[in-house]
Amino acid sequence: MDNSKTYLKNYIQKGNSFSAYLKLEKVDEDSGKNMYREVMSPAYVVCSIAILKVKVGTASYYNSYSYDYTATNISHVSFKFSKRIKDSLNCVLKLKIGNSTLTIASTESSGGFVLAPVSPSVSDLESGNVKVAGVIDIFTVPSPSSALYDDKDLIDFSLKGIDGSVDVHRHIMAASSPVLKAMLTGPWREAKQGILDLKDVHISTIQHLKDYIYLNKVPETGLDELIKLAHFLSMTTLVKICVFHILTGLTLENFMYWNHFAAVNNISELTPWLLDFVIRSDVTLGITDIISSYAVLNSQCNEGNEEKISQDA
Structure with a gap:
């Protein structure tokens, strides 16, 4: 044997x-x-x-x-x-x-x-x-838009936030988000005026958005506002990347913040991963409403798995 x-x-x-x-x-x-x-x-x-x-x-x-x-x-x-x-x-x-x-x-x-x-x-x-x-x-590949990151001659659109604006290229914006494409190709004010007013977004987050679209670069901080903006713009890949970075920094201390954040802002892509983290941890949080949701949300998180996951650390 x-x-x-x-x-x-x-x-x-x-x-x-x-x-x-x-x-x-x-x-x-x-x-x-x-x-x-x-x-x-x-x-x-x-x-x-x-x-x-x-x-x-x-x-x-x-x-x-x-x-x-x-x-x-x-x-x-x-x-x-x-x-x-x-x-x-x-x-x-x-x-x-x-x-x-x-x-x-x-x-x-x-x-x-x-x-x-x-x-x-x-x-x-x-x-x-x-x-x-x-x-x-x-896993990322170099973005063909990186050559235009510092370009000033072809700028034709702006993203305006609470405390400032960031200049961009409308064709690059349209290619990166179905929401932006609809705004820029339809009879909307944004297309005519050449500006999108993001009233609840800081300029630092808009800059992070540009960094991602042009350079495939995502920050280590400010992920809460960035994932909200990505969710609003239907940028599914950026949402997933933000979820990954949130998970790599997840602790039992900040779990409650992210769980509340996902619920309040309806970030459905984040919630199953947060509960998966708790299920695989050795700590019982004792929160009734979360525990009652384990079965449903865990089944969503594990959908498509190739095999049963076990950990022997």
Whole structure:
């Protein structure tokens, strides 16, 4: 009987990064034959939106003269990085295994495991001395609009906020948002006057919006006002990116703020992920209305999952 097990011990996640140690429990050898095994780890949830699995392959040679295994080698260590929900963001995981590095895109790993460029020793794996660290980020491509970010000659539209305005190009705005496209191509005041008055939005948030549209850049702060603006403009990808950044900074201390924020502003894309965070935590908040919503919202959050998610940290 083979009771081999591999897992990540001392799994610690902070923001969009994590660290752990890869450990292989000692195998039960079957005498009389050469053996090859592949040992799979549990599924680990990374930044709420992705799943990480590790697979270790070992090969043992049995010596019939000494009635013992003369060698056990690690044939490979491989990782699978996939999205928890099919329609969630494409992500990139940058792994460091010992002194080697490995980059995996979530869209590339759906078909199988990616081989790591490292072959740790059996003794290191069995003692749990193989350090694994990773950083997850949103997969983005360079925006063709970046060349016009500082352009002044072709400016023909403005986004006006509470404390100032930001100049932009209307064709770029129309391409980035169906709401802006409708405003700019119809018989509306915004199209005629060349200005959109965003009465409840600060200029810093409008600048963040421009940074995203032109440069694919999202700030670390001010996400509450930015996700409200993205939701209003029906910019679904930006909403998802804001949700990702909120999740990477989510703690039990700020959970109540974000939960109230999502409810008051009807940010339905955020609520299931917040409740998923609570469900997977070891802390009971004791809030009746939230607990009564677990079953419904958790089913929404897990819709489209390829497999049951478990965590053995």
